[in-house]
Amino acid sequence: MLRNYLEPTQFAWRRDTETKDPKVKDWIFQAGGDFSFNEGGWDIAVLGVPLSRSSISVSGASEFPEAFRRAWGGFSTYNLDYGTDLKELKVLDLGNVKMHFTDIARSHDNITQAMKYLKEELPDAFPVSIGGDHSVTARLISGLKAAHPGKEIGILQFDTHLDLRDLADHGPTNGTPIRYLIENGIIQGKNVFNIGLHGFFNGQTLLAYAKEHSVNYITLREARKKGIAETVREAVAELSERVDLIYVTIDMDVLDIAFAQGVPASTPGGMSSHELLEGVYEAGLSGKVGAMDIVCLDPTKDTPALATVKTGVYTFLTFLTGVKNREA
Amino acid sequence: MLRNYLEPTQFAWRRDTETKDPKVKDWIFQAGGDFSFNEGGWDIAVLGVPLSRSSISVSGASEFPEAFRRAWGGFSTYNLDYGTDLKELKVLDLGNVKMHFTDIARSHDNITQAMKYLKEELPDAFPVSIGGDHSVTARLISGLKAAHPGKEIGILQFDTHLDLRDLADHGPTNGTPIRYLIENGIIQGKNVFNIGLHGFFNGQTLLAYAKEHSVNYITLREARKKGIAETVREAVAELSERVDLIYVTIDMDVLDIAFAQGVPASTPGGMSSHELLEGVYEAGLSGKVGAMDIVCLDPTKDTPALATVKTGVYTFLTFLTGVKNREA
Amino acid sequence: MLRNYLEPTQFAWRRDTETKDPKVKDWIFQAGGDFSFNEGGWDIAVLGVPLSRSSISVSGASEFPEAFRRAWGGFSTYNLDYGTDLKELKVLDLGNVKMHFTDIARSHDNITQAMKYLKEELPDAFPVSIGGDHSVTARLISGLKAAHPGKEIGILQFDTHLDLRDLADHGPTNGTPIRYLIENGIIQGKNVFNIGLHGFFNGQTLLAYAKEHSVNYITLREARKKGIAETVREAVAELSERVDLIYVTIDMDVLDIAFAQGVPASTPGGMSSHELLEGVYEAGLSGKVGAMDIVCLDPTKDTPALATVKTGVYTFLTFLTGVKNREA
Amino acid sequence: MLRNYLEPTQFAWRRDTETKDPKVKDWIFQAGGDFSFNEGGWDIAVLGVPLSRSSISVSGASEFPEAFRRAWGGFSTYNLDYGTDLKELKVLDLGNVKMHFTDIARSHDNITQAMKYLKEELPDAFPVSIGGDHSVTARLISGLKAAHPGKEIGILQFDTHLDLRDLADHGPTNGTPIRYLIENGIIQGKNVFNIGLHGFFNGQTLLAYAKEHSVNYITLREARKKGIAETVREAVAELSERVDLIYVTIDMDVLDIAFAQGVPASTPGGMSSHELLEGVYEAGLSGKVGAMDIVCLDPTKDTPALATVKTGVYTFLTFLTGVKNREA
Amino acid sequence: MLRNYLEPTQFAWRRDTETKDPKVKDWIFQAGGDFSFNEGGWDIAVLGVPLSRSSISVSGASEFPEAFRRAWGGFSTYNLDYGTDLKELKVLDLGNVKMHFTDIARSHDNITQAMKYLKEELPDAFPVSIGGDHSVTARLISGLKAAHPGKEIGILQFDTHLDLRDLADHGPTNGTPIRYLIENGIIQGKNVFNIGLHGFFNGQTLLAYAKEHSVNYITLREARKKGIAETVREAVAELSERVDLIYVTIDMDVLDIAFAQGVPASTPGGMSSHELLEGVYEAGLSGKVGAMDIVCLDPTKDTPALATVKTGVYTFLTFLTGVKNREA
Amino acid sequence: MLRNYLEPTQFAWRRDTETKDPKVKDWIFQAGGDFSFNEGGWDIAVLGVPLSRSSISVSGASEFPEAFRRAWGGFSTYNLDYGTDLKELKVLDLGNVKMHFTDIARSHDNITQAMKYLKEELPDAFPVSIGGDHSVTARLISGLKAAHPGKEIGILQFDTHLDLRDLADHGPTNGTPIRYLIENGIIQGKNVFNIGLHGFFNGQTLLAYAKEHSVNYITLREARKKGIAETVREAVAELSERVDLIYVTIDMDVLDIAFAQGVPASTPGGMSSHELLEGVYEAGLSGKVGAMDIVCLDPTKDTPALATVKTGVYTFLTFLTGVKNREA
Ligand SMILES: [Ca+2]
Ligand SMILES: [Ca+2]
Ligand SMILES: [Ca+2]
Ligand SMILES: [Ca+2]
Ligand SMILES: [Ca+2]
Ligand SMILES: [Ca+2]
Ligand SMILES: [Ca+2]
Ligand SMILES: [Ca+2]
Ligand SMILES: [Ca+2]
Ligand SMILES: [Ca+2]
Numbered sequence A, B, C, D, E, F: 001m002l003r004n005y006l007e008p009t010q011f012a013w014r015r016d017t018e019t020k021d022p023k024v025k026d027w028i029f030q031a032g033g034d035f036s037f038n039e040g041g042w043d044i045a046v047l048g049v050p051l052s053r054s055s056i057s058v059s060g061a062s063e064f065p066e067a068f069r070r071a072w073g074g075f076s077t078y079n080l081d082y083g084t085d086l087k088e089l090k091v092l093d094l095g096n097v098k099m100h101f102t103d104i105a106r107s108h109d110n111i112t113q114a115m116k117y118l119k120e121e122l123p124d125a126f127p128v129s130i131g132g133d134h135s136v137t138a139r140l141i142s143g144l145k146a147a148h149p150g151k152e153i154g155i156l157q158f159d160t161h162l163d164l165r166d167l168a169d170h171g172p173t174n175g176t177p178i179r180y181l182i183e184n185g186i187i188q189g190k191n192v193f194n195i196g197l198h199g200f201f202n203g204q205t206l207l208a209y210a211k212e213h214s215v216n217y218i219t220l221r222e223a224r225k226k227g228i229a230e231t232v233r234e235a236v237a238e239l240s241e242r243v244d245l246i247y248v249t250i251d252m253d254v255l256d257i258a259f260a261q262g263v264p265a266s267t268p269g270g271m272s273s274h275e276l277l278e279g280v281y282e283a284g285l286s287g288k289v290g291a292m293d294i295v296c297l298d299p300t301k302d303t304p305a306l307a308t309v310k311t312g313v314y315t316f317l318t319f320l321t322g323v324k325n326r327e328a
């Protein structure tokens, strides 16, 4: 049962539900300790996944779900680029998946269960997960598959890395989620599209594995030549023909380090915030896209202006704008 | 009388007036306590406006006029992009408008008076104001109007925000200057062009107000497609047909937060420094443009490299390059 | 003799020479105190030049060689943008040129001697110098010329500055290397191409000197219109017709300050990391290019994420990718 | 009526009221929008005063009430130095006094009214105010006096400054609260004891005013010789003979700047955290002490470890420990 | 076998073994991949324990062993306070205990084994462990006990916390080591002395547990009154009568946060660096003390001056000074 | 001639010479480019020495003279600890000694000449030097000796280091000033008193040299036991019997690193600000003390609150308070 795997956030916003110009804080409903959210009708379900003990290098990405929520006061629900008001979407913040402090396997399992029950108990809600490091994506998709065993799932991944490291080395770290899913038969390599790779951040054996398993990737240089939005459009189109459901996973280290000082693995030469926003809007537009996550953003390393946290929230909202603007 | 509303800066540069390669510090003349600047012939008059108590959120933009001056040592007067040497312009730094520490209304009034007298006592000087938060623009334009009651004034605004908040809520904050000017009959909404809006930073009621009053805006996404310089050129051309005098106001939060950590309200997805520089040069070129300000830059929040302060100075100098290069 | 002018680094990596996915740390061989590197076959020779006492303003660029080496653990040898594995190049890290703490002239002389002997003792190795401030380039090229007195040397310079200051003012600082080389008859002005100038960072007398000596420069605005890679290609092509050997010098202050908080003289409006990487790859491709350096990166001023240091290493590796991919 | 002058905090903790080891967050009750707190029995009433527009220099002390609350999760209710568990005190967090963004006088007036009504509506609760800059103390004590017109009030002030600046200069800033109270006949100078003055941070005319009005001060050097706790004990004893009620005001700039980087006016040579804690415990012990505030702590300037904010919370809790441990 | 549980550090110092004024880097011998250290005669064996995934809150204490070693260049081996040159001690740096990235239990077990084999294979070496979070102490002492099953072990703990949390809650985190040892019968509560507790950082149930198990603690207030050195002397004397071997564990959060910004759990009101140094020297003097560790120092959160890392190294060296100066 | 060796500061304060509560900025007279200061009557002459190229490690101490002056606005002239108003001293700021950017020997020579001419042209002024790194002290005292060849000069040094490194190694760096003076026969070792040594920051050969030349030192541990002021008093008394003139040199690295993040060589366990202030006041009181300097404070590394720069100014003013309070 979903509520067994959840805990409410420590802080809650006091929502102003009467303002004409709502902020995100006034709009999203935060489930409390009683988790009485089943009355339903939710369009979007937000799930915090505060796990980053599983990260190869030190990461405070576990703190992003909380920082994400705290930043809601700085965003209107209205996106003037598209004339879209998100407040017409009914969004539920479920709180966070329960984590164990020293048993990572149990924490990972909780994530799988939470996603599975979420899809069972709130079948009409679009799940958005706020990580946590990238290891959580393997479990979220596992849970999704468990809820929809008959569906073929594809992945659209924004990342500087392939995430195809060998699980035998150190278990299911943030370097392994795509490999985990392939090796556990949950995803086929050919149904993965990675956008954003560049430079010297993936070893040659990982590329070899990608080729062997037909994982698709479009480097950032190539994507820039074609345009990020067009690149996403084509990837989604190709995936849509092959799968029943596309999962969008956004590793914030796809951003250039100048735009993302608060992502431990971001690198020079990555995407600008503007480019990422164009890409995620496009992804949100597709009716095949059925779940999304944002990972690897470590607010403890952000600049004092919280530039990276704000980019994380903006990415979430822009994706939802795409979702909202899907053709009927 | 102008000098009643001014106070000299606490520090003054020792100018080297003989060097062949002057720095900005060697070039701009800083008026002292006697304000003996009437001997005249000034092309440009710089006015510091150290007010940010009127800012909705905490702001040290009051410190920018001083930080702006301190950064002069790092800039030559020569712009090699255009082969233009600014030293041929005669520039007077008037010091700062006098501020009261606890009576914001009086500070605001001083700004209006300072601008009015500036235009009366130095009618041939082009006023450049260095803020302070954006509330000061409402007063600067009020003073300009008072000095030129018969002139129709238009506004070219670089901003992430519309600045059309309701004055009834909390008085004339930095969220209200455009609305203040419209409601006080100083400016017509149709004579305002805002460039730079994007994302989730303006509520829907503000957009409704903008439409109701025919305020023009070009979102950053649209401006990028057309090119920032071309966008500015078209806006200026359209304004030029309608008004006698264009006031350019640059809210530095139009910049992407990665380029402007020292602007409290800057956001992801905004302009790059390069884009802003292209835009302000274009604006400076127009003979209809008759005054300019830079606001909302808070040096107390800048990076140790002073990236934002330097961008503020560079913006000022690039605008002046446009002014210098106007066709005869 | 080369080893008289060198000292080993204080720290050394423990290399894993058996891994299939080597990191840069596992690949580059670091010479120890015995400097027994003459067994030979080296493709690339890396030389640290820890001198920045000669910088006009305070600089910790002397610390970059060490920071550069410490960052090797974060980079694979494989560049997936070009499908190129650098591990096939045999790279020797010679350690650092010996510096004297209070006798700058002696330090400068050591640099000249180190480069001269490097070319004599390791004639087939391509020298890459890691600075230090830009004054070192004058000495590195002087040493190169001493080793190849009959060769005409050209310079491709990425820089926000012309580096043509008068040596009579304060001796051979980081503002003077190009002038030093011209005035000492080592380089002809017409064989210098500078890419990256913009804005207000060079006085008019320096431009006059550049014109008088036919120093070529392409401003960043012009380069952006044409494309950075194409601009480099054309400059290299033109140089290739005139000289025997091209020296590429990369002053990291060519980057926009948002991308390079750790370069004391970087400015707003400069190159993005992405643009610089495109340019240096192109430069590396040319068979005429025979030496390279990276200067003016001060790790003591970098952001906590080490964004600038990482950009320095990435620049080095991307240049080598060009070298590796030269047509046979 | 009190609730007219209050607004609830934007965030609220979810309290765990069943834990055996409560954190401060689990213990303090936060009033919501309905302010139904009159059911009573409160021992302590916490009032946030988010005003720092009135500060002479830029201050974000307005953000301390929120930061103060957010830090509650890091403190147990149990003080093991004294074996005292604060959870036995019933503490109500009233939220914040309503502030106007551009009318400082109105904000000041709201503070007076809030304190007055607090004492009328919650007469048995001990008021603790969390500032804001020091100008708020003048209004809090004015409100206290309005509620208790017949009582003689004394002040125990921890401060690096006398706060006796002339109100004619810039109105009621943070440099004036003690003078405001003296000049408005609310307090007699002889009933003020200032502990913590040192060095070069008060002009001679302020000392002259202090002497003229018999304001008492013990410099930090003198207090250290005697011991901070003993100094406080004597001051309280002397005040207790003269007044009906002692108000303790803690300007956090009394701390040495090494301990309080997040207090804009803190200076070298000030108190250590340890010394301040000893002093406030002693103050809390006295039955004559009837109200307390903490001011001038600016969390926007704190270190990343939040050293100053934590010191502010610890100071509050240690004072309450004294209150709890008063002799029956 | 010890070497099975170790891995060498990635970097190694090049030691200058001929200098008359050695730095710590020139003195400590760093074992390489072959671990050929059995030739023996080592007085001190340093063991890095890079584990902080087990920390309750996000911690980069896993990075301290590496940062600790990098800071060796800034310390002489000569302590002039005591006229003691440490170079006469033969010190071996064993490298780090092997860690697994996602299996914390295995990492913990490796620590136990490493300590056990260390004492078996290097019985005459005094083990010094460099953590890591405080959970590692439970395993280090377990390993020590396994090597010396017949010995009664006592603990001298410098800490702001009791570390007696319930293991049932989240397993063996950094909040549990003392309880772990008591509950596993490795240590008796009465043989634990904790120095440094203060304020609101331990819940009442933990105190109750401490009392129930006769854990001894001297609060910092009490220790200051008596003097830190004297307090340590008495605790060691008392322990010496009861146990065969004293283990000294130094949780760096015992320091005041102003002295230890780089320790996540440090608090205001803690020890000064000076006080801690006095205490650890005294502890080192006792012949009963047979092992020591330093934990919870997170260099990723340190100030740019590396104030906390330097304090960690200084603490280590001062403790060794005590060891060196033990009476024969 | 003095003026040949000076250059004015780039910035100058606008002094308010009529205020009753002068700030330090209103009090000290800053000599301009004409250096017309010979009209005389100066009690104190301040000399900026912006040299730190001679520092062993990277240092921006060259920036302290400017930062020192910019901080004057935050200090009153009145010291309430002693009831002393410094404004009765007539203080001249001579500007800075001219420096050469690449010829350190010439810069050093300029310092000697500046001090020599200062004493000849302003014989009644007490020279206070604001460094720069500690190498400047050797030259300042050399200049003093040149002006007073017949006087025996003693040194009272506050420092964590002996500054007795061998000049043969790297010339006259900041590690050598005392040895330079001894080896050049300007000072006798027995007339040097060093207060503040502690820990592991001086090699044993330096101690041996100190003993060989009878250099006196009192470690900080010893000084704390006796009291810093008493320690200074005794050192000054002993020196006063032996020499004609005492030079006080304050290496700010004598401070604990928690109090002096902006001093590159400060260490844990050093003096608190409070202790240093007590010491320098005592030193200033002695009629034998005839010159003073403050060195090694690097404002480019200071905290955002400028804690270290403020401590430097406070130290200067407190020393002058001692000078002012000398017995007639
Ligand atoms: Ca990833
Ligand atoms: Ca990644
Ligand atoms: Ca605005
Ligand atoms: Ca704005
Ligand atoms: Ca250059
Ligand atoms: Ca340059
Ligand atoms: Ca105060
Ligand atoms: Ca104060
Ligand atoms: Ca602990
Ligand atoms: Ca602890």
Ligand SMILES: [Ca+2]
Pocket (backbone or CB within 6 Å): F134, F159, F161, F163, F174, F251
């Ligand atoms: Ca020294």
Ligand SMILES: [Ca+2]
Pocket (backbone or CB within 6 Å): F159, F160, F161, F251, F253, F254, F265
């Ligand atoms: Ca020193």
